[in-house]
């Protein structure tokens with residue numbers, strides 16, 4: 001499964017077919033134009049101050065009390081598994097969509113689907129970081145430090161969101177949301193395109209603040225320390241290296257080019273599941 005497919009599954013959980021057609025046909029307002037947006041009955045409530053965590057090396061979302069577990073990673077010796085938790089994603093994304101609408105972008109296909117896709121993308125980037133670290137530690141025997149790894153994982157996902165774009169697979173072209181994704185990620189020239197771009201910018205900047213504020217647990221909350229490219233890349237390398245890599249680096253081999261390496265490895269070799 002990829003991020004788009006997972007996002008569409010969560011969207012299908014939150015909105016019935018009929019509600020989806022309403023959203024698709026909804027006329028979109030400019031940012032800040034207020035109308036009363038009607039959410040479906042039984043739509044998830046707003047969660048005032050959600051606390052997000054993920055699971056490392058376990059597969060059970062119920063053990064964590066009030067903490068919302070959106071995803072988890074199981075190390076690759078068994079082999080690597082990236083799991084997305086459908087129920088938690090639904091209630092967390094539902095709450096977030098309500099907040100986006102409250103911030104001044106009326107309910108439409110973009111407020112709903114873009115918000116869900118943003119969260120799914122963040123979870124994928126975060127778990128991909130664990131996958132990459134797992135692979136790297138497998139080779140370097142660097143020490144696992146869960147506090148530091150969580151902070152770096154959040155920072156990694158945050159960094160990636162700034163460069164967020166998407167690729168189309170053949171599988172998307174038959175999908176009824178294909179136009180949506182292509183409009184939002186490959187700027188269309190339709191007359192509405194400026195409005196779409198303004199709305200996307202508003203939704204995106206709201207989510208970048210709101211979502212990353214919810215990483216408030218020990219470890220996770222230190223992501224701020226690594227949010228700038230230099231602090232992120234340097235600490236990332238320091239976390240995963242060993243003396244052999246340092247030696248290669250001093251010889252001029254770019255073994256500290258973590259960013260391009262993780263981009264290449266991605267989640268290859270991991271099983272991706274939605275449960």
Ligand SMILES: [Zn+2]
Nearest residue numbers: 054126150153
């Ligand atoms: Zn994590």
